[in-house]
Amino acid sequence: MWFFTDEEKDLQRLCKDFAQKELAPFAHAHDEAESFNLNAFKKMGDLGVLGITADPEYGGAGMGAVAATIVMEEFGKACAGSTLSYLAHSILCVNNIQNNGSEIQKEKYLPKLISGEMIGCMGMSEPEYGSDAVGIQTKARKDGESYLINGTKMWITNAQYADIAYVYTRTGEERKNLSTFIVEKGTLGFSVGKPIHKMGMRSSPTGELIFENAKVPKANLVGKEGDSIYHMMKNLDIERITIAGISLGIAQACVDQCIKYAGERKQFGKHLGSFQMIQKMIAEMATETEMMRSFLYTTAKKYDMGEKGPSMAAQVKLALPKMATKIALDAIQLHGGYGYSREFPLERMMRDNKLNEIGAGTNEVMIMIIAKNLLKDLKD
Amino acid sequence: MNEIQLELKNQLQKFCLQKIEPHMEHDDETETFRMDIFNELGELGFTGMTLPEEFGGVGLSYQDFSIALCEIAKYSVSYAVTISVSSMVQAILNEFGSVVQKKQYLPALSSGIEIGAFCLSESGAGSDAASLITSAKKTTQDGTEGYLLNGSKIWITSGGIAKTYIVMARTGAAGSSGVSAFIVRDGTPGFSFGKKEKKMGWRVSPTRELLFHNCFIPAENLLANEGDGFKIAMAALDKGRFTIGAIAVGCAERALDESVRYALSRQQFKQPIFDFQGLQFMMADMALEIECSRLLVLQAAKDYDSGTPNAKLACMAKLKATDTAMRVTTDAVQILGGVGYTKEYPVERFMRDAKVLQIVEGTNQIQRVVIARLLKKEYSKH
Numbered sequence: 001m002w003f004f005t006d007e008e009k010d011l012q013r014l015c016k017d018f019a020q021k022e023l024a025p026f027a028h029a030h031d032e033a034e035s036f037n038l039n040a041f042k043k044m045g046d047l048g049v050l051g052i053t054a055d056p057e058y059g060g061a062g063m064g065a066v067a068a069t070i071v072m073e074e075f076g077k078a079c080a081g082s083t084l085s086y087l088a089h090s091i092l093c094v095n096n097i098q099n100n101g102s103e104i105q106k107e108k109y110l111p112k113l114i115s116g117e118m119i120g121c122m123g124m125s126e127p128e129y130g131s132d133a134v135g136i137q138t139k140a141r142k143d144g145e146s147y148l149i150n151g152t153k154m155w156i157t158n159a160q161y162a163d164i165a166y167v168y169t170r171t172g173e174e175r176k177n178l179s180t181f182i183v184e185k186g187t188l189g190f191s192v193g194k195p196i197h198k199m200g201m202r203s204s205p206t207g208e209l210i211f212e213n214a215k216v217p218k219a220n221l222v223g224k225e226g227d228s229i230y231h232m233m234k235n236l237d238i239e240r241i242t243i244a245g246i247s248l249g250i251a252q253a254c255v256d257q258c259i260k261y262a263g264e265r266k267q268f269g270k271h272l273g274s275f276q277m278i279q280k281m282i283a284e285m286a287t288e289t290e291m292m293r294s295f296l297y298t299t300a301k302k303y304d305m306g307e308k309g310p311s312m313a314a315q316v317k318l319a320l321p322k323m324a325t326k327i328a329l330d331a332i333q334l335h336g337g338y339g340y341s342r343e344f345p346l347e348r349m350m351r352d353n354k355l356n357e358i359g360a361g362t363n364e365v366m367i368m369i370i371a372k373n374l375l376k377d378l379k380d
Numbered sequence: 381m382n383e384i385q386l387e388l389k390n391q392l393q394k395f396c397l398q399k400i401e402p403h404m405e406h407d408d409e410t411e412t413f414r415m416d417i418f419n420e421l422g423e424l425g426f427t428g429m430t431l432p433e434e435f436g437g438v439g440l441s442y443q444d445f446s447i448a449l450c451e452i453a454k455y456s457v458s459y460a461v462t463i464s465v466s467s468m469v470q471a472i473l474n475e476f477g478s479v480v481q482k483k484q485y486l487p488a489l490s491s492g493i494e495i496g497a498f499c500l501s502e503s504g505a506g507s508d509a510a511s512l513i514t515s516a517k518k519t520t521q522d523g524t525e526g527y528l529l530n531g532s533k534i535w536i537t538s539g540g541i542a543k544t545y546i547v548m549a550r551t552g553a554a555g556s557s558g559v560s561a562f563i564v565r566d567g568t569p570g571f572s573f574g575k576k577e578k579k580m581g582w583r584v585s586p587t588r589e590l591l592f593h594n595c596f597i598p599a600e601n602l603l604a605n606e607g608d609g610f611k612i613a614m615a616a617l618d619k620g621r622f623t624i625g626a627i628a629v630g631c632a633e634r635a636l637d638e639s640v641r642y643a644l645s646r647q648q649f650k651q652p653i654f655d656f657q658g659l660q661f662m663m664a665d666m667a668l669e670i671e672c673s674r675l676l677v678l679q680a681a682k683d684y685d686s687g688t689p690n691a692k693l694a695c696m697a698k699l700k701a702t703d704t705a706m707r708v709t710t711d712a713v714q715i716l717g718g719v720g721y722t723k724e725y726p727v728e729r730f731m732r733d734a735k736v737l738q739i740v741e742g743t744n745q746i747q748r749v750v751i752a753r754l755l756k757k758e759y760s761k762h
Contacts, residue, residue, distance in 0.1 A: 032578075125718070128647070129648075130648065130717055130718055131648045131649075131653075131717070132648040132649045135648075135649075154718070155718045196722050196724075197409075197722060197723035197724075198721050198722050198723065198728075199713070199721050199722070199723070199728035199729075199731070199732070200721070266504070267505075267506060267507050267508035267511075268507075268508040268511070269508075269511075277745050277748070277749075278745075325710070329706065329710075329735065332580075332735060332739075333738060333739065333743065333744070333745070336506050336507070336739050336743055337501070337506060337534070337535045337739060339739070340579055340580050340581070340735060340736045340739055341577050341578065341579055341580075342577075342578035342579055342580060343577075343578060347579075347580035347732075347735070348580075350580075350735075351580070351728075351732070354710070354713060354721065354728075354731075355721055357714060358713075358714065358717050358718055358720070358721055359718075362714065362717050363714065364656070364658050364659065364714075367658055368658075
C-alpha cells in the first residue's frame with residue numbers, strides 16, 4: 001500500500017521470505033496430518049512478530065494494526081492454519097495482556113510469549129454461547145485470595161499447545177458482569193478437552209478448555225471485576241481486521257496461482273488464458289483482491305490513527321472473508337480437476353478461508369452490528 | 381412421485397441410514413471405500429437400475445434413477461457417484477456392445493458384484509477431450525488380432541476398484557473421428573494403476589490414474605466400430621449430465637435439512653436462530669434453488685425417457701443443480717457456524733463433495749459454452 005512506512009515495508013519483505021521458507025513448504029503435510037507447525041511458530045519468535053503490537057520494553061515490535069495485518073497477509077498466502085494460530089497468540093492473547101494487563105502481569109508473561117517460549121490462547125466462546133458471546137456462563141467465584149472457575153470454553157485455537165489462556169468468565173448475574181483471568185497450564189482443575197476435527201485450518205489446533213473448580217490466584221484477574229466487556233469489545237476490532245488479513249493473503253495467493261496456470265495449461269490448442277471466460281474470472285478476482293486490499297489496509301490505518309467507528313472492523317470482516325471464499329472457489333474451478341486435487345493448494349485455501357466467515361464473529365453477526373449502528377435512530 | 385419411486389426412495393433411505401451413514405465421517409477421513417456396501421446395494425437392485433432385466437438390470441426409467449441417486453447422495457455423494465458411473469458403463473455396453481460383450485460383462489456390473497469405470501480424460505485433455513493421445517495401434521499377437529494400448533488416463537472414478545473399464549483411445553487421425561472405445565479388464569497385462577488422487581472431497585470414491593504400456597487388447601474388445609469412440613462418449617455424457625444434477629440435488633437437500641433442523645434447535649440471544657430474518661432468507665433461497673434444480677433434472681430425465689433427449693436442458697440441469705449444491709452447502713456450513721466447520725456434522729463434507737460436481741461431466745464453463753452453442757444453432761435455423 002502507498003502509505004506503508006519503511007518499517008512496514010521491511011516487515012512485509014521479512015514476513016514474505018519467512019513464510020515462503022518456513023510455512024509454505026510444510027503447509028500441505030500439516031493439513032493432511034492435522035498437525036501444528038510448532039517449529040515455524042517458535043521461529044516466529046526470532047523473526048520478532050509474536051508481539052507485533054506489544055511494547056518494546058517487553059520485547060514487542062511496538063507496531064499497530066497495519067503491521068499485524070501485513071504479517072497475516074504474508075503468512076496467510078503460505079499457510080492459513082499456522083497464521084490463525086499466530087493470530088490467536090499475538091492478537092487474542094498478547095495484545096489483550098498488553099492492553100489490559102497490570103504491570104506485574106505484563107512483566108511476568110509478555111517476554112516469554114513474545115520470544116516464543118510460551119504459547120498463548122484466548123477463551124471466549126462456549127458450547128451454548130457463540131454469536132451471543134456476552135451471554136457466556138463460565139463462572140468465576142471469589143474464594144479467599146483466589147477465584148474458583150467452572151465451565152467450558154469451546155473452539156479455542158491453540159488450546160492443546162497453550163501455556164497460558166486469557167479467559168472470559170461471568171462474575172455476576174447482571175448480563176455484562178464479566179471478568180477476565182489469565183490461567184496457566186497445570187492449574188489444578190483446568191484441563192484441555194479432545195481436539196476438534198475441522199474442515200479446514202487443520203494445521204491450527206482447536207480444542208476445549210475445561211474448568212472444574214479451577215483455582216486461580218486473585219493476582220491473575222485482569223483489571224477489575226466487571227471490566228471484561230470493555231476488553232472484549234476493544235480487542236474484537238483488531239481481531240476482525242487482522243483475520244481479514246488472512247483472507248486477503250488467501251485471495252492473493254489464488255490470483256497468483258490462476259495467472260500462472262492460465263499461462264501454462266493448454267486446451268483446444270490454446271492457453272487457458274486466451275479464453276474470454278478464463279480472462280473474466282482472473283480479471284474479476286484480481287480486481288476484487290485489490291478492492292479487498294485497499295479497504296482492509298485503509299481500515300487498519302484508521303484504527304492505528306485512533307479512529308474507532310463501531311462497525312468499521314465489522315464491515316471489513318463481513319466483506320473480505322466472503323469475497324475470498326468466492327475467489328478460492330473460482331480458482332478451484334479454473335484449475336478443474338487439478339484444483340480439486342489436494343496436490344494443489346487451492347482446495348486447502350478454500351477450506352481454510354471458510355473459517356474466516358465463521359470465526360471472530362460470523363458474517364451474520366457482522367450484519368447485526370453494522371445494521372444496528374446504521375439504524376440506531378430507529379424507534380421501534 | 382409415483383408409487384415405485386416412493387418405494388425406491390424409502391428403501392434407499394432405510395439402507396443408507398443403517399449401512400452408509402454410520403461410516404461416513406470415518407471413511408471420508410481415511411479415504412475408505414467399502415466394497416461390501418456396494419455389493420449389498422447390488423443385492424437390493426440399486427447397481428443396475430436402468431439396465432433392461434434381460435441382463436440382470438431392473439429396467440427403471442432415468443426419472444426413477446435420478447430420484448434414487450438423489451436419495452443416496454443425501455447420505456453419501458461418493459457411493460451415488462460410484463453407482464452413477466457404473467450404471468453409465470452398463471448403458472454404454474447395452475447401447476453399443478455386441479450380444480457377446482453384453483453377456484460377458486453386464487451381469488456382474490448390474491448385480492453389483494463388479495464396478496465399471498469410464499476413461500476419457502488425460503492429463504493434457506480435460507475439457508478438450510477430443511485431443512486425447514492414448515493410442516491403440518492395430519497389431520497381431522499370437523495369431524490374435526487386436527490393439528496395443530499406450531498412454532495414460534487421469535481422474536478415473538473407481539480406478540483400482542473397478543473391473544471393467546471403457547477406455548477411449550486414438551486409432552486414427554487427430555480429432556474426434558480418430559477415437560475408438562475399448563473394453564479393458566483389470567488384470568490385463570500392460571494395464572496398471574498410477575497414483576491415487578488425494579482430493580478435497582469425494583474421498584470415499586477412489587480416483588486414480590490408469591497406465592497402459594504395450595497393453596494388448598483383443599479386437600473382440602473393441603466397442604462398436606473404429607472411430608465410434610467419441611460418439612459413444614458423448615452419448616454417455618447426455619445421460620451423465622442430468623444424473624450428476626440429481627446427485628447435486630441430493631447433496632443440497634441434505635445440507636438444507638441439516639440447516640433447518642439446526643436453526644430450529646439452536647438458541648442464541650434467547651431465541652431459536654431460525655427466527656432471525658437473515659437466516660430465514662438464506663434458507664428460503666436454499667429451498668427455492670433446490671426445487672428449481674430438481675424440476676430441471678427431472679424434466680431432462682423425462683425428455684430422455686420419452687426418447688426426445690434435450691441436450692440444452694440437460695446442460696442446464698447439470699449447471700443449475702451443481703451451482704446450487706455449491707451455494708447451498710456453503711450456506712449450510714455458515715448457518716451451523718462453528719459446528720458446521722467441524723467433522724461432527726456432515727455439512728462440511730457435503731460442501732467439499734459439492735465442489736467437484738461443478739467440474740466433472742464437463743465443467744460448468746463448458747456447460748455454458750454448449751448452451752450458447754445450442755442457442756446459436758436454434759437461432760440460425762430461422
